Amino acid sequence: MLFNSFEFALFLxxxxxxxxxxxxxxxxAQNFFLLAIxxxxxxxxxxxxxxxxxxxxxxxxIAGQQIEKSNTKARKKLFLWISICTNLGFLGFFKYFNFFTESFADMLNMVGMQTNPWSLNVILPVGISFYTFQTMSYTIxxxxEQMKAEKDPIAFFAYVSFFPQLVAGPIERAVNLLPQFKIxxxxxxxxxxxxxxxxxxxxFKKVVIADNCAIFVNEVFANYQTASGLELIxxxxxxxxxxxxDFSGYSDIAIGTAKLFGFDLMTNFRTPYFSRDMAEFWxxxxxxxxxxxxxxxxxxxxxxxxxxxxxxxxxxxxxxVSGFWHGANWTFIVWGALNAVYFLPLLLMGKNRKNTDTVAENRxxxxxxxLWQMGSTFGLTCLAWVFFRSESVGDAWSYILQLFTLNHDFNVDLPYxxxxTLPIFIFLEWCFREKGIFRLKTINRINRYTIYFSIALCIFLLGRFNNQEFIYFQF
Amino acid sequence: MGRFLFKLSLFGTIFTILCGLYIYLFATNKSDTIYIKIISPKYCSFILGSSRASQGIEPLVLMKNLNLKHEIYNYAFTVNRAVWGPSHLKAIKKKLKKCDTSALFIIECNLWSFYSKSSKLNSFPEENAPPNSIVFPNIHPNFEYFSGGYDFPNLHLIIPSDGKENSYVNELGRMVITKKFDSTLIDQNIKTKMKTYANKFNSVIKDERRFKYLSETIAELSKYGEVFLVRMPVANEMLVLEEELAPKFDERMKAISNGRYINLKYLSNTYITTDGNHIQNKYVDSVTCIIADSVNIQLKR
Known part of the structure; x- marks a missing residue:
């Protein structure tokens, strides 16, 4: 069930x-009902x-209870490893099995040993990377000894499967979310x-911004060989x-939905494209x-x-590892490594915590x-996104090489x-950079409701409701 | 909780009423031809096909010349929406009033609707666009139409009229172009259009699925009346390009229609178009008369 679907509009x-x-x-009863839905x-x-x-x-x-009950460190460790191995085992099997067998076969082929990789036709369970990480955080x-083991199975099962954030996060910590199931x-x-x-x-972020951008992006990435430099940029x-x-829109809907049921989830995005360096971005x-x-x-x-x-x-x-978490493809690994390369100079110069405030605070x-710092950080981020979006590292590399061609033709249809909406979105994001959407609470009622109606109107008129999946569901 | 539900309902109700009222009052006063056609009532007889038919075949002339029992509605759209496939057939069925077997269907065959980009051969891209994407047509105000990703350039079509529109849709669905075209503008339009179609020429391949679905559409409509295929006249430049792309197109159409194929491509020199693709408004009645005469001859009336 997608947040932007008709089913969810009835379900919620x-x-x-x-x-x-x-x-x-x-x-x-509350917990049981949450578990059921x-x-x-x-x-x-x-x-x-x-x-x-x-x-x-x-x-x-069971592992949580056994860890708490155990008297010896070795026994505690044993149950911790049972939990970690079970979760990573599921993740490894469903998400990475084919990647490892194919990569291993490629490696053997490179040294002259011809093999046919044995791959499985497995379906990736939606949100497996999110809930396995969430549940592992509990046992760790x-x-x-940062929290007590949970005794109530209904509360615990409801915590693991809590529907607003089950399939694409935010990945909650047990110390934050589980106690909320106890009150x-x-x-x-x-x-x-x-x-x-x-x-x-x-x-608004999902159906107006992300899904309209997707039309253009899909066209460009599918035909990048024939696209001009300007189109590729x-x-x-x-x-x-x-x-x-797409992703922050999902997080906002998840956090908002959780609030409707009386829960507070952690913030997942804080206007990252207004970051002044890569450390701030992350x-x-x-x-x-x-x-x-x-x-x-x-x-x-x-x-x-x-x-x-x-x-x-x-x-x-x-x-x-963070790149690899996103998917079983070398593109994600390169994306992660590239971000490390961006980040390392800041770490080595001791400047990785230079920008901990919000840009242009009180201005x-x-x-x-x-402006220059934000622009250059955004540019580097976009370059890394090319690897993230491409089908293979080779495709990403060709895309980047082609990007520097001097051909500036523009033949791709851009949704008008x-x-x-994009300039309005950037403007509102800038206004929300300190307090998020809650900034609207500080303005007068007429202006506030005008903005709500305008956002609702944009969703109604310009939003795309063709059940476009959220990108992060595949992770 | 009461306050929350009250405010939420109030917000939703006011929003729905305002949008509904706005659409009801303004969405039909201008030239969003697609919306106007979608909300029209059901009809027994139709003119179907691309914008060549939408602008170029007048239902009133057909009715007068053919002495039709039922009104015939021009339910033709643009070439990227009126493509022969499962979703367009479904859209036609939703608009069809099943009267008896005396209906008439004029299907304009735009050659370009049988050719697709190779990347689109495994899908039917038109299914996401109205009228094909609309589950509940024939209703006004139609919220579904506007909530399907209404695109920005169309917004001006639902802003209160300034009385300077270049086109409108008449009561039987034909898009009437009121703009005046001089020869310079026509030349310029043809040049631009030919550039677009030359690019298209290089990027498309024959899509057999379209021929199959045209046959299915004909078979379905034949249950309710007579079906004729029509090839509209175009500018010479366009005809040359089309002949190069599909030299045997006419034979194929003749076969699909069991001979009920009215080929007006030979009139391409006679009628001047506005852009190489659509005949000028002043020729619409005479072209429609020719179609009516051909139908009369074929039906031996």
């Missing part, structure tokens, strides 16, 4: 009304994969209204907006994943508080220096709605 209000009018009296939401794609998520939840539920936190939720007008604001803004720039609108882009890797991989490896060589290695590992416009 029905679930909302049942949740607050029928199941509101008892915490257990989350399984329905997930089973809508393919009910067979429900067994996978149920098994993963069961293993982690219990192991580190009976009461409806708050403020929280509900914030939820609706986020859903409205998220839908615009293809990369529009893809930057497409993936941002503090603002897909925050739930970057902080997951920081907390569970980078810091355990020693982080940056080690020798320079080791710090470089750690940084490289974190970016490459209307940025200064020239900030983009001319109108």
């Amino acid at each position: 209000p029905l679930s909302f009304l049942l949740y607050w009018f029928v199941f509101k009296k008892h915490l257990k 989350s399984y329905l939401f997930y089973g809508w794609w393919d009910w067979r994969f429900l067994s996978l998520i149920a098994f993963s939840s069961l293993v982690d539920f 936190d219990v192991y580190r 009976k939720r009461e409806f708050s007008y403020e929280q509900g209204a914030d939820g609706m604001r986020l859903i409205l803004w998220g839908l 615009l293809g990369a720039v529009f893809f930057a907006f497409q993936i941002y609108g 503090r603002r882009w897909h925050i739930s994943l970057s902080t997951w890797f920081r907390d569970y991989v980078y810091i355990p490896l020693g982080g940056s508080r080690v020798g320079k060589g080791r710090a470089v290695f750690n940084t490289f590992v974190i970016f490459v 209307v416009l940025p200064n020239l220096r900030e 709605s983009i001319y109108l």
